Amino acid sequence: MEEGPARTRDREADFETVTVPERDCDLLRDLLISEGVQTVVEVGLAYASSALAIGEALITVNRPRPRHIIIDPLQESAWSNVGWELLCSAGLDSIASLMPSPSSIALPQLLSEGLTADAAFVDGSHRFHEVFVDLYFLRKIVRRGGLIVVDDDWAPSVRTAVRYYQQNLGWTVIPGAFPGETATAAGSGPRGEPRIRCKALRLPDPSFEPPFEDFHAF
Template sequence: MRTDERRARISEVRRRLAQEGPAWTRDREADFETVAVPARRCDQLRDLLVFEAAQTVVEVGLAYAGSALAIGEALVVVDAPCPRHFVIDPLQESVWSNVGWDLLCAAGLDSIASLLLAPSSLALPQLLTEGVVADAAFVDGSHRFHEVFVDLYFLRKIVRPGGLIVVDDYDAPSVRTAVHYYERNLGWTAIPDAFPGDAAAAVAAGPSAAEPSAAQASGTGPGDAPAARCRAFRLPDLSFEPSFENFHPFWDSGG
Protein backbone atom coordinates (compact mmCIF):
# COMPACT_ATOMS: atom_id res chain seq x y z
CA MET A 1 0.00 0.00 0.00
CA ARG A 2 1.34 3.43 -0.96
CA THR A 3 2.04 6.09 1.65
CA ASP A 4 -0.86 8.26 0.52
CA GLU A 5 -3.25 5.28 0.76
CA ARG A 6 -2.00 4.37 4.22
CA ARG A 7 -2.37 7.96 5.37
CA ALA A 8 -5.88 8.19 3.92
CA ARG A 9 -6.87 5.09 5.90
CA ILE A 10 -5.49 6.58 9.13
CA SER A 11 -7.12 9.96 8.44
CA GLU A 12 -10.50 8.30 7.98
CA VAL A 13 -10.23 6.47 11.31
CA ARG A 14 -9.17 9.71 12.98
CA ARG A 15 -12.04 11.59 11.36
CA ARG A 16 -14.63 9.08 12.54
CA LEU A 17 -13.18 9.04 16.04
CA ALA A 18 -13.31 12.83 16.30
CA GLN A 19 -16.81 13.14 14.86
CA GLU A 20 -18.54 10.02 16.17
CA GLY A 21 -16.45 9.00 19.16
CA PRO A 22 -15.19 5.48 19.85
CA ALA A 23 -17.37 2.39 19.52
CA TRP A 24 -17.15 1.88 23.29
CA THR A 25 -16.52 4.14 26.27
CA ARG A 26 -16.35 3.70 30.01
CA ASP A 27 -19.57 4.35 31.90
CA ARG A 28 -18.63 7.90 32.82
CA GLU A 29 -20.23 11.08 31.56
CA ALA A 30 -18.36 12.55 28.57
CA ASP A 31 -15.46 10.19 29.23
CA PHE A 32 -14.05 10.30 25.70
CA GLU A 33 -14.14 14.10 25.60
CA THR A 34 -12.49 14.29 29.02
CA VAL A 35 -9.77 11.70 28.49
CA ALA A 36 -8.80 12.04 24.84
CA VAL A 37 -6.33 14.61 23.57
CA PRO A 38 -8.36 17.07 21.42
CA ALA A 39 -8.16 16.44 17.68
CA ARG A 40 -6.55 19.82 17.03
CA ARG A 41 -3.78 19.04 19.50
CA CYS A 42 -3.32 15.64 17.88
CA ASP A 43 -2.85 17.38 14.53
CA GLN A 44 -0.19 19.58 16.08
CA LEU A 45 1.52 16.57 17.65
CA ARG A 46 1.55 14.88 14.24
CA ASP A 47 2.99 17.97 12.55
CA LEU A 48 5.67 18.33 15.22
CA LEU A 49 6.80 14.72 14.77
CA VAL A 50 6.81 15.07 10.98
CA PHE A 51 8.87 18.25 11.30
CA GLU A 52 11.32 16.32 13.49
CA ALA A 53 11.36 13.39 11.02
CA ALA A 54 10.72 11.03 13.92
CA GLN A 55 11.18 7.35 13.13
CA THR A 56 10.81 5.77 16.57
CA VAL A 57 8.34 7.05 19.17
CA VAL A 58 7.49 5.82 22.67
CA GLU A 59 4.01 6.62 24.01
CA VAL A 60 2.86 6.24 27.60
CA GLY A 61 -0.93 5.84 27.76
CA LEU A 62 -3.25 4.64 24.97
CA ALA A 63 -6.87 4.80 26.20
CA TYR A 64 -9.00 5.86 23.17
CA ALA A 65 -5.96 6.16 20.86
CA GLY A 66 -6.45 9.75 19.71
CA SER A 67 -2.79 10.65 20.16
CA ALA A 68 -1.60 7.20 19.09
CA LEU A 69 -3.35 7.55 15.73
CA ALA A 70 -1.73 10.96 15.23
CA ILE A 71 1.70 9.54 16.07
CA GLY A 72 1.13 6.65 13.69
CA GLU A 73 0.11 9.07 10.94
CA ALA A 74 3.32 11.04 11.49
CA LEU A 75 5.43 7.90 11.21
CA VAL A 76 3.69 6.97 7.95
CA VAL A 77 4.25 10.46 6.53
CA VAL A 78 7.95 10.40 7.46
CA ASP A 79 8.11 7.04 5.66
CA ALA A 80 11.26 5.74 7.33
CA PRO A 81 12.47 2.24 6.43
CA CYS A 82 11.65 0.76 9.86
CA PRO A 83 9.24 3.00 11.81
CA ARG A 84 8.47 1.90 15.37
CA HIS A 85 5.80 3.01 17.81
CA PHE A 86 5.96 1.56 21.31
CA VAL A 87 2.67 2.08 23.16
CA ILE A 88 2.50 1.43 26.90
CA ASP A 89 -0.85 0.92 28.62
CA PRO A 90 -1.30 -1.70 31.34
CA LEU A 91 -5.04 -1.01 31.46
CA GLN A 92 -5.84 -1.23 27.75
CA GLU A 93 -7.46 -4.66 28.10
CA SER A 94 -8.84 -4.52 31.64
CA VAL A 95 -10.18 -0.95 31.73
CA TRP A 96 -10.41 0.19 28.11
CA SER A 97 -11.69 -3.06 26.54
CA ASN A 98 -8.98 -2.77 23.86
CA VAL A 99 -10.88 0.08 22.20
CA GLY A 100 -7.70 2.06 21.50
CA TRP A 101 -5.76 -0.90 20.14
CA ASP A 102 -8.70 -1.89 17.94
CA LEU A 103 -8.65 1.62 16.44
CA LEU A 104 -4.93 1.34 15.71
CA CYS A 105 -5.57 -1.99 14.02
CA ALA A 106 -8.44 -0.52 12.00
CA ALA A 107 -6.04 2.17 10.78
CA GLY A 108 -3.47 -0.47 9.79
CA LEU A 109 -1.00 0.78 12.35
CA ASP A 110 -0.53 -2.52 14.16
CA SER A 111 2.16 -3.21 11.55
CA ILE A 112 4.42 -0.59 13.16
CA ALA A 113 3.00 -0.36 16.71
CA SER A 114 3.73 -2.61 19.67
CA LEU A 115 1.44 -2.62 22.70
CA LEU A 116 3.10 -3.22 26.06
CA LEU A 117 0.54 -4.25 28.67
CA ALA A 118 2.74 -3.46 31.65
CA PRO A 119 3.05 -0.44 33.94
CA SER A 120 5.37 2.15 32.46
CA SER A 121 7.69 1.74 35.46
CA LEU A 122 8.35 -1.79 34.18
CA ALA A 123 7.89 -1.33 30.42
CA LEU A 124 10.28 1.60 30.06
CA PRO A 125 13.20 -0.17 31.77
CA GLN A 126 12.49 -3.14 29.49
CA LEU A 127 12.80 -0.92 26.40
CA LEU A 128 15.99 0.58 27.80
CA THR A 129 17.44 -2.89 28.44
CA GLU A 130 16.55 -3.90 24.88
CA GLY A 131 18.52 -0.94 23.54
CA VAL A 132 15.58 0.97 22.10
CA VAL A 133 16.53 4.50 21.06
CA ALA A 134 13.63 6.84 20.30
CA ASP A 135 13.46 10.18 18.52
CA ALA A 136 10.51 11.34 20.61
CA ALA A 137 8.11 10.35 23.36
CA PHE A 138 4.57 11.31 24.28
CA VAL A 139 3.61 11.08 27.95
CA ASP A 140 -0.05 10.76 28.92
CA GLY A 141 -0.17 7.99 31.50
CA SER A 142 -0.53 8.33 35.24
CA HIS A 143 -0.75 11.91 36.44
CA ARG A 144 0.62 11.17 39.91
CA PHE A 145 3.81 13.15 40.49
CA HIS A 146 6.01 10.20 41.38
CA GLU A 147 4.88 8.15 38.39
CA VAL A 148 5.30 11.02 35.94
CA PHE A 149 8.76 11.64 37.41
CA VAL A 150 9.73 7.99 36.87
CA ASP A 151 8.37 8.03 33.29
CA LEU A 152 10.51 11.06 32.50
CA TYR A 153 13.53 9.51 34.22
CA PHE A 154 13.53 6.51 31.91
CA LEU A 155 12.45 8.39 28.79
CA ARG A 156 15.44 10.68 29.22
CA LYS A 157 17.61 7.58 28.79
CA ILE A 158 15.60 6.20 25.87
CA VAL A 159 15.05 9.34 23.78
CA ARG A 160 18.22 10.32 21.94
CA PRO A 161 20.11 13.52 22.81
CA GLY A 162 18.42 16.41 21.01
CA GLY A 163 15.16 14.47 20.78
CA LEU A 164 11.73 15.48 22.03
CA ILE A 165 9.54 14.60 24.98
CA VAL A 166 5.95 15.84 24.72
CA VAL A 167 3.86 15.97 27.88
CA ASP A 168 0.07 16.05 27.98
CA ASP A 169 -1.84 17.66 30.87
CA TYR A 170 1.09 19.92 31.69
CA ASP A 171 -1.47 22.23 33.31
CA ALA A 172 -1.88 19.70 36.15
CA PRO A 173 0.39 20.77 39.07
CA SER A 174 1.62 17.20 39.64
CA VAL A 175 2.69 16.83 36.01
CA ARG A 176 4.14 20.31 35.68
CA THR A 177 6.19 19.98 38.87
CA ALA A 178 7.73 16.70 37.70
CA VAL A 179 8.72 18.31 34.41
CA HIS A 180 10.20 21.33 36.18
CA TYR A 181 12.87 19.15 37.79
CA TYR A 182 14.17 18.12 34.37
CA GLU A 183 13.98 21.65 33.01
CA ARG A 184 15.86 23.20 35.92
CA ASN A 185 18.37 20.46 36.61
CA LEU A 186 18.92 18.54 33.37
CA GLY A 187 18.75 21.16 30.66
CA TRP A 188 15.42 20.34 29.03
CA THR A 189 14.22 23.25 26.91
CA ALA A 190 10.57 24.03 26.22
CA ILE A 191 9.59 24.60 22.60
CA PRO A 192 7.26 27.58 23.08
CA ASP A 193 5.24 27.37 19.85
CA ALA A 194 4.99 23.62 19.36
CA PHE A 195 1.30 23.74 20.36
CA PRO A 196 -0.09 27.11 19.27
CA GLY A 197 -2.66 28.53 21.66
CA ASP A 198 -1.01 27.08 24.76
CA ALA A 199 -0.45 30.50 26.29
CA ALA A 200 -1.32 29.45 29.84
CA ALA A 201 1.29 26.71 29.84
CA ALA A 202 3.88 29.02 28.33
CA VAL A 203 3.42 31.44 31.20
CA ALA A 204 3.63 28.64 33.75
CA ALA A 205 6.82 27.30 32.20
CA GLY A 206 8.69 30.57 32.44
CA PRO A 207 11.38 31.79 30.01
CA SER A 208 12.68 29.27 27.49
CA ALA A 209 15.07 29.40 24.61
CA ALA A 210 13.17 30.01 21.40
CA GLU A 211 13.63 27.68 18.44
CA PRO A 212 11.72 27.00 15.20
CA SER A 213 8.74 24.70 15.62
CA ALA A 214 6.68 22.51 13.33
CA ALA A 215 3.78 24.90 13.80
CA GLN A 216 5.88 27.80 12.59
CA ALA A 217 7.10 25.77 9.66
CA SER A 218 3.53 24.96 8.61
CA GLY A 219 2.35 28.56 9.01
CA THR A 220 0.08 27.96 11.98
CA GLY A 221 -0.13 31.08 14.15
CA PRO A 222 -0.25 31.15 17.94
CA GLY A 223 -3.73 32.69 17.91
CA ASP A 224 -5.32 29.98 15.80
CA ALA A 225 -6.30 27.60 18.60
CA PRO A 226 -7.69 27.78 22.13
CA ALA A 227 -5.44 27.34 25.14
CA ALA A 228 -4.51 23.72 25.73
CA ARG A 229 -2.47 21.41 27.86
CA CYS A 230 0.40 20.00 25.80
CA ARG A 231 4.05 21.04 26.06
CA ALA A 232 7.08 19.85 24.12
CA PHE A 233 10.62 19.75 25.46
CA ARG A 234 13.92 19.25 23.68
CA LEU A 235 16.60 17.23 25.42
CA PRO A 236 20.15 18.60 25.48
CA ASP A 237 22.38 17.57 22.60
CA LEU A 238 24.59 15.68 25.03
CA SER A 239 23.35 13.61 27.94
CA PHE A 240 24.96 14.31 31.30
CA GLU A 241 24.54 13.64 34.99
CA PRO A 242 24.74 16.79 37.15
CA SER A 243 26.56 16.91 40.43
CA PHE A 244 24.31 16.57 43.46
CA GLU A 245 25.85 19.84 44.63
CA ASN A 246 24.29 21.65 41.66
CA PHE A 247 20.70 20.82 42.59
CA HIS A 248 18.15 23.51 41.70
CA PRO A 249 14.79 23.59 43.54
CA PHE A 250 11.97 22.81 41.15
CA TRP A 251 8.83 23.05 43.25
CA ASP A 252 6.33 25.52 41.79
CA SER A 253 4.86 27.15 44.89
CA GLY A 254 2.29 28.92 42.75
CA GLY A 255 0.61 25.58 41.93
Protein backbone atom coordinates in the same frame (compact mmCIF):
# COMPACT_ATOMS: atom_id res chain seq x y z
CA MET B 1 -22.06 7.91 19.28
CA GLU B 2 -21.40 10.10 16.27
CA GLU B 3 -17.74 10.47 17.17
CA GLY B 4 -15.39 8.33 19.18
CA PRO B 5 -15.44 4.63 19.98
CA ALA B 6 -18.55 2.52 20.30
CA ARG B 7 -17.60 1.68 23.90
CA THR B 8 -16.51 4.12 26.58
CA ARG B 9 -16.09 3.95 30.33
CA ASP B 10 -19.13 4.66 32.46
CA ARG B 11 -18.04 8.16 33.38
CA GLU B 12 -19.63 11.43 32.35
CA ALA B 13 -17.92 12.96 29.28
CA ASP B 14 -15.14 10.39 29.57
CA PHE B 15 -14.22 10.37 25.88
CA GLU B 16 -14.18 14.16 25.64
CA THR B 17 -12.15 14.54 28.84
CA VAL B 18 -9.58 11.82 28.25
CA THR B 19 -8.99 12.11 24.52
CA VAL B 20 -6.36 14.54 23.30
CA PRO B 21 -8.24 17.15 21.24
CA GLU B 22 -8.03 17.08 17.44
CA ARG B 23 -6.13 20.37 17.30
CA ASP B 24 -3.42 19.11 19.65
CA CYS B 25 -3.21 15.80 17.78
CA ASP B 26 -2.64 17.69 14.53
CA LEU B 27 0.07 19.80 16.18
CA LEU B 28 1.69 16.67 17.63
CA ARG B 29 1.65 14.99 14.21
CA ASP B 30 3.17 18.02 12.50
CA LEU B 31 5.87 18.36 15.17
CA LEU B 32 6.90 14.73 14.79
CA ILE B 33 6.93 15.02 11.00
CA SER B 34 9.17 18.08 11.21
CA GLU B 35 11.55 16.05 13.37
CA GLY B 36 11.66 13.20 10.87
CA VAL B 37 10.93 10.60 13.54
CA GLN B 38 11.46 6.89 13.04
CA THR B 39 10.84 5.52 16.55
CA VAL B 40 8.33 6.92 19.04
CA VAL B 41 7.42 5.69 22.53
CA GLU B 42 3.94 6.50 23.84
CA VAL B 43 2.84 6.10 27.45
CA GLY B 44 -0.93 5.73 27.66
CA LEU B 45 -3.22 4.64 24.81
CA ALA B 46 -6.82 5.01 26.08
CA TYR B 47 -9.01 5.91 23.07
CA ALA B 48 -5.98 6.29 20.75
CA SER B 49 -6.38 9.83 19.41
CA SER B 50 -2.72 10.69 20.03
CA ALA B 51 -1.66 7.23 18.84
CA LEU B 52 -3.37 7.82 15.50
CA ALA B 53 -1.55 11.15 15.18
CA ILE B 54 1.79 9.50 15.95
CA GLY B 55 1.08 6.71 13.49
CA GLU B 56 0.19 9.22 10.79
CA ALA B 57 3.45 11.06 11.43
CA LEU B 58 5.52 7.88 11.16
CA ILE B 59 3.80 6.85 7.92
CA THR B 60 4.25 10.33 6.45
CA VAL B 61 7.96 10.53 7.32
CA ASN B 62 8.35 7.06 5.76
CA ARG B 63 11.66 6.08 7.31
CA PRO B 64 12.91 2.53 6.58
CA ARG B 65 11.75 0.88 9.83
CA PRO B 66 9.13 3.02 11.60
CA ARG B 67 8.30 1.87 15.11
CA HIS B 68 5.60 2.99 17.53
CA ILE B 69 5.85 1.44 20.99
CA ILE B 70 2.77 1.97 23.16
CA ILE B 71 2.62 1.26 26.89
CA ASP B 72 -0.77 0.86 28.56
CA PRO B 73 -1.44 -1.71 31.30
CA LEU B 74 -5.12 -0.73 31.43
CA GLN B 75 -5.96 -0.90 27.73
CA GLU B 76 -7.93 -4.12 28.16
CA SER B 77 -9.27 -3.79 31.69
CA ALA B 78 -10.24 -0.11 31.66
CA TRP B 79 -10.60 0.70 27.97
CA SER B 80 -11.95 -2.60 26.56
CA ASN B 81 -9.16 -2.52 23.94
CA VAL B 82 -10.98 0.14 21.91
CA GLY B 83 -7.79 2.16 21.33
CA TRP B 84 -5.81 -0.82 20.11
CA GLU B 85 -8.69 -2.03 17.95
CA LEU B 86 -8.88 1.41 16.35
CA LEU B 87 -5.18 1.37 15.55
CA CYS B 88 -5.55 -2.09 14.04
CA SER B 89 -8.52 -1.01 11.93
CA ALA B 90 -6.36 1.83 10.57
CA GLY B 91 -3.64 -0.67 9.65
CA LEU B 92 -1.19 0.91 12.07
CA ASP B 93 -0.52 -2.33 13.94
CA SER B 94 2.00 -2.97 11.17
CA ILE B 95 4.27 -0.43 12.83
CA ALA B 96 2.87 -0.34 16.38
CA SER B 97 3.21 -2.69 19.33
CA LEU B 98 1.39 -2.65 22.66
CA MET B 99 3.13 -3.37 25.95
CA PRO B 100 0.41 -4.15 28.56
CA SER B 101 2.73 -3.54 31.51
CA PRO B 102 3.04 -0.58 33.86
CA SER B 103 5.42 1.99 32.43
CA SER B 104 7.69 1.57 35.46
CA ILE B 105 8.30 -1.98 34.23
CA ALA B 106 8.04 -1.52 30.46
CA LEU B 107 10.40 1.46 30.16
CA PRO B 108 13.32 -0.20 32.00
CA GLN B 109 12.76 -3.23 29.76
CA LEU B 110 13.04 -1.08 26.63
CA LEU B 111 16.15 0.56 28.05
CA SER B 112 17.75 -2.81 28.78
CA GLU B 113 17.01 -3.86 25.20
CA GLY B 114 19.00 -0.88 23.95
CA LEU B 115 16.09 0.97 22.38
CA THR B 116 16.75 4.49 21.13
CA ALA B 117 13.73 6.63 20.26
CA ASP B 118 13.47 9.97 18.50
CA ALA B 119 10.54 11.16 20.58
CA ALA B 120 8.07 10.20 23.29
CA PHE B 121 4.53 11.18 24.18
CA VAL B 122 3.64 10.92 27.87
CA ASP B 123 0.00 10.61 28.87
CA GLY B 124 -0.13 7.79 31.40
CA SER B 125 -0.55 8.07 35.15
CA HIS B 126 -0.75 11.66 36.33
CA ARG B 127 0.57 10.92 39.81
CA PHE B 128 3.72 12.95 40.41
CA HIS B 129 5.99 10.03 41.30
CA GLU B 130 4.88 8.00 38.30
CA VAL B 131 5.27 10.88 35.85
CA PHE B 132 8.72 11.54 37.33
CA VAL B 133 9.72 7.89 36.80
CA ASP B 134 8.40 7.91 33.22
CA LEU B 135 10.50 10.97 32.43
CA TYR B 136 13.54 9.48 34.18
CA PHE B 137 13.61 6.44 31.91
CA LEU B 138 12.53 8.27 28.76
CA ARG B 139 15.46 10.61 29.25
CA LYS B 140 17.70 7.57 28.79
CA ILE B 141 15.71 6.15 25.87
CA VAL B 142 15.07 9.25 23.75
CA ARG B 143 18.15 10.29 21.80
CA ARG B 144 20.15 13.38 22.62
CA GLY B 145 18.37 16.41 21.22
CA GLY B 146 15.15 14.41 20.85
CA LEU B 147 11.66 15.35 21.94
CA ILE B 148 9.42 14.52 24.85
CA VAL B 149 5.84 15.78 24.67
CA VAL B 150 3.81 15.76 27.88
CA ASP B 151 0.03 15.89 27.95
CA ASP B 152 -2.04 17.60 30.65
CA ASP B 153 0.65 20.03 31.71
CA TRP B 154 -2.13 21.92 33.51
CA ALA B 155 -2.06 19.31 36.30
CA PRO B 156 0.22 20.42 39.17
CA SER B 157 1.55 16.88 39.58
CA VAL B 158 2.58 16.67 35.92
CA ARG B 159 3.91 20.21 35.70
CA THR B 160 6.00 19.80 38.85
CA ALA B 161 7.61 16.59 37.59
CA VAL B 162 8.47 18.27 34.29
CA ARG B 163 9.87 21.30 36.08
CA TYR B 164 12.57 19.21 37.77
CA TYR B 165 13.97 18.19 34.39
CA GLN B 166 13.82 21.74 33.12
CA GLN B 167 15.53 23.17 36.20
CA ASN B 168 18.18 20.50 36.66
CA LEU B 169 18.74 18.59 33.42
CA GLY B 170 18.57 21.19 30.69
CA TRP B 171 15.26 20.30 29.08
CA THR B 172 13.91 23.27 27.13
CA VAL B 173 10.38 24.06 26.00
CA ILE B 174 9.98 24.17 22.23
CA PRO B 175 8.36 27.56 21.60
CA GLY B 176 5.35 27.54 19.32
CA ALA B 177 4.99 23.76 19.25
CA PHE B 178 1.52 24.02 20.82
CA PRO B 179 0.61 27.68 20.34
CA GLY B 180 -2.25 29.31 22.17
CA GLU B 181 -4.29 27.76 24.89
CA THR B 182 -6.42 24.64 24.61
CA ALA B 183 -8.92 24.07 27.39
CA THR B 184 -9.90 20.52 28.28
CA ALA B 185 -13.48 19.34 28.45
CA ALA B 186 -13.11 19.56 32.21
CA GLY B 187 -13.03 23.35 31.92
CA SER B 188 -10.70 25.72 33.70
CA GLY B 189 -8.03 25.40 36.34
CA PRO B 190 -8.41 26.37 39.99
CA ARG B 191 -7.93 30.06 39.25
CA GLY B 192 -10.14 30.10 36.19
CA GLU B 193 -7.34 29.77 33.64
CA PRO B 194 -7.80 27.49 30.62
CA ARG B 195 -6.18 24.12 31.23
CA ILE B 196 -3.21 23.79 28.91
CA ARG B 197 -2.87 20.34 27.35
CA CYS B 198 0.52 19.66 25.79
CA LYS B 199 4.07 20.83 26.36
CA ALA B 200 6.91 19.87 24.02
CA LEU B 201 10.44 19.71 25.41
CA ARG B 202 13.78 19.16 23.75
CA LEU B 203 16.46 17.14 25.46
CA PRO B 204 19.95 18.66 25.61
CA ASP B 205 22.66 17.62 23.20
CA PRO B 206 24.97 16.52 24.61
CA SER B 207 23.20 15.08 27.63
CA PHE B 208 24.82 15.49 31.04
CA GLU B 209 24.64 14.41 34.65
CA PRO B 210 24.84 17.44 36.97
CA PRO B 211 26.80 17.32 40.24
CA PHE B 212 24.48 16.75 43.17
CA GLU B 213 25.68 20.07 44.64
CA ASP B 214 24.05 21.88 41.69
CA PHE B 215 20.54 20.81 42.59
CA HIS B 216 17.89 23.46 41.88
CA ALA B 217 14.65 23.33 43.81
CA PHE B 218 11.62 22.86 41.59
